[in-house]
Amino acid sequence: MTADNWETLLPPMFAAAGIAVSGPLIIEPLTGGVSSDIVRVQLSDGRDFCAKRALSLLKVKTEWQAPVERNHYEIAWLRRAGQIVPGAVPKVIGEDQAHGIALLEYLPAADYLLWKTELLAGRADPAVPVAVAHALGAIHAATLNDPEVAAEFATDHLIDALRLDPYLRFTATRHPEVADRIIGVLEVTASTKLALVHGDVSPKNILVSRHDGHPVLLDAECAWYGDPAFDAAFCLNHLVLKSIHLPMLQPMLLGQAEAFAVTWLSHLPAALRPEMEGHVAALLPCLMLARVDGKSPVEYLTPASQKRVRDLSLPLISQPVADLGRVFAALRS
Numbered sequence: 445m446t447a448d449n450w451e452t453l454l455p456p457m458f459a460a461a462g463i464a465v466s467g468p469l470i471i472e473p474l475t476g477g478v479s480s481d482i483v484r485v486q487l488s489d490g491r492d493f494c495a496k497r498a499l500s501l502l503k504v505k506t507e508w509q510a511p512v513e514r515n516h517y518e519i520a521w522l523r524r525a526g527q528i529v530p531g532a533v534p535k536v537i538g539e540d541q542a543h544g545i546a547l548l549e550y551l552p553a554a555d556y557l558l559w560k561t562e563l564l565a566g567r568a569d570p571a572v573p574v575a576v577a578h579a580l581g582a583i584h585a586a587t588l589n590d591p592e593v594a595a596e597f598a599t600d601h602l603i604d605a606l607r608l609d610p611y612l613r614f615t616a617t618r619h620p621e622v623a624d625r626i627i628g629v630l631e632v633t634a635s636t637k638l639a640l641v642h643g644d645v646s647p648k649n650i651l652v653s654r655h656d657g658h659p660v661l662l663d664a665e666c667a668w669y670g671d672p673a674f675d676a677a678f679c680l681n682h683l684v685l686k687s688i689h690l691p692m693l694q695p696m697l698l699g700q701a702e703a704f705a706v707t708w709l710s711h712l713p714a715a716l717r718p719e720m721e722g723h724v725a726a727l728l729p730c731l732m733l734a735r736v737d738g739k740s741p742v743e744y745l746t747p748a749s750q751k752r753v754r755d756l757s758l759p760l761i762s763q764p765v766a767d768l769g770r771v772f773a774a775l776r777s
């Protein structure tokens with residue numbers, strides 16, 4: 445979107461939020477997003493905001509369309525999550541639902557690090573995955589079996605278009621030898637209706653406070669009432685892929701992944717833990733494979749590392765284990 449459009453669309457949003465705007469807006473694109481136009485908006489009095497507008501065609505190699513209504517669910521997720529774990533998300537200042545725009549609190553680089561940048565630079569603070577698991581676990585636990593939240597996030601069509609299809613169904617077509625297994629995992633995930641899911645718990649969507657280390661979750665466009673194990677597996681997958689990308693850090697990153705899993709599970713009722721652990725153990729190898737052979741491969745893996753991901757994930761998909769300890773043991777081998 446051009447600055448022109450922003451200059452027309454943003455002032456009414458500020459007005460609706462009771463924020464006086466005098467003088468021109470200074471609009472500067474933020475980098476990193478493939479699914480949105482995202483900008484920093486500075487008012488002439490120096491106050492900063494972030495505005496995000498969902499795109500209908502994602503900026504990835506394989507054609508991938510996504511409905512812009514997801515912007516509304518992102519805002520709804522941010523509002524709910526912010527009530528459950530204050531500070532774990534940017535504050536929502538306003539919404540223009542017709543244009544699919546979110547106006548958010550701006551989190552400056554002077555105060556926040558991007559977790560992905562830290563991990564790829566080899567700075568893997570063990571407190572971060574544990575803090576992320578606490579925030580995520582609290583959001584899942586607070587929304588378990590809640591019909592009101594389920595009705596608010598009836599987004600099966602979105603999670604299918606944005607996650608299950610491009611990651612799992614597409615990957616199944618690339619690996620006929622395990623296609624039935626992957627589709628089976630997809631079906632279990634799709635039919636699990638338990639808690640409010642973020643849907644994109646990736647280090648590129650998590651800021652970490654430079655001051656007290658608290659994590660801030662961004663980018664909830666895949667918000668869905670469904671299988672909370674999807675969030676845990678999605679985040680674990682990123683730690684596992686980084687452990688393959690950075691072999692020197694492998695023991696540390698896999699240890700952090702295990703700590704994440706233990707912390708996240710501790711938030712759930714004891715009776716639910718074995719089932720959720722099983723879901724995570726089944727999803728994790730499918731998601732690993734999806735990030736090399738699905739529609740949105742991670743950009744940092746070399747061909748040799750991609751092969752390693754396939755070599756590790758395929759046996760775990762064809763001979764699944766329900767115990768995450770055994771999954772991690774296989775990943776360490």
Ligand SMILES: Nc1ncnc2c1ncn2[C@@H]1O[C@H](COP(=O)(O)OP(=O)(O)OP(=O)(O)O)[C@@H](O)[C@H]1O
Binds near residue numbers: 477663665
């Ligand atoms: N509220 C905010 N304050 C400051 N920076 C932000 C804020 N929200 C997002 N950003 C920056 O913009 C980047 C992209 O944001 P976001 O992930 O929400 O967009 P996206 O287009 O949905 O991304 P994706 O590529 O993951 O689909 C983030 O990684 C972060 O660096």
Ligand SMILES: [Mg+2]
Binds near residue numbers: 476648649663
């Ligand atoms: Mg993002």
